[in-house]
Amino acid sequence: MRAGDFEIRLLPTLLVGSLFLGLLWLGTWQWNKADAKRQLIERFDAAGEPSPWIDVSEAPERYSRVSLAGRFWSDRQILMDGMTRNGVPGVNVLTPFETDRGDVVVVNRGWRTFEGTRSAPLVPDAPDGPRTIVGRVRAFAAPGMRLGEGNASVKPTWPRLAIYPGAKEIGNWLGRPVASHLVLLDADVSGGFVREWRPDGFPPERHIGYAVQWYSLALALLVLYIAACRHVGRKQERQ
Numbered sequence: 001m002r003a004g005d006f007e008i009r010l011l012p013t014l015l016v017g018s019l020f021l022g023l024l025w026l027g028t029w030q031w032n033k034a035d036a037k038r039q040l041i042e043r044f045d046a047a048g049e050p051s052p053w054i055d056v057s058e059a060p061e062r063y064s065r066v067s068l069a070g071r072f073w074s075d076r077q078i079l080m081d082g083m084t085r086n087g088v089p090g091v092n093v094l095t096p097f098e099t100d101r102g103d104v105v106v107v108n109r110g111w112r113t114f115e116g117t118r119s120a121p122l123v124p125d126a127p128d129g130p131r132t133i134v135g136r137v138r139a140f141a142a143p144g145m146r147l148g149e150g151n152a153s154v155k156p157t158w159p160r161l162a163i164y165p166g167a168k169e170i171g172n173w174l175g176r177p178v179a180s181h182l183v184l185l186d187a188d189v190s191g192g193f194v195r196e197w198r199p200d201g202f203p204p205e206r207h208i209g210y211a212v213q214w215y216s217l218a219l220a221l222l223v224l225y226i227a228a229c230r231h232v233g234r235k236q237e238r239q
Helices: 010-045 167-174 204-238
Strands: 065-072 078-085 088-099 104-113 131-139 160-162 181-185
Touching: 010 204, 078 104, 088 167, 104 131, 104 167
Parallel strands: 078 160, 104 181
Antiparallel strands: 065 088, 065 131, 078 088, 088 104, 131 181
16 A cells, blocks of 8 residues: 555554554553552651551551561571672571461561571571561562472471572461461561661662663654655655
């Protein structure tokens, strides 16, 4: 089909149009993710006073601040392996916390350097006795993929070194069901390690950068398509 100096062909136009719309969709998707991440960060920074987390079977809004009364299990601690900070290898210390209601919640007490050996890691005991802790609720972290046997080959000793253990897995190790979400211990609560909690994932600026890339590719594709149609049209005129 001719339109002035342009030669428009159906199949290439459909292919280019589909790809163009796909690139626009990817750009908009990343732009919306940037907006969602900004809102999440605002909620994270604006979190007010903690609320008692009574029914741990119902998780509150992500990163909400909660309080729990109970006691730690120092003899059943889990070290989440592969956690680096400023290039230094270390672990996140996950300690079971039994509430006054008898529920078990996993508390992330923060990052510390790895001490001991792989077969016998070391970690300080959690504070003893009844206490009230404050922290933020979040889902258990999960790896993008699991290599090999995952934690299936982890030695059944305590403290236990593991890679991204989940609630069901930890519950099996403890012989007790645990809450589906864990608690990130507040930085000003005693008994923890390095705690510089921020929302997971890329910052909004990274998503905006990706959006600009997708939009730029869509624009480049449109320009190339127009140039190609014009080139073919002029070539047809000369023949």
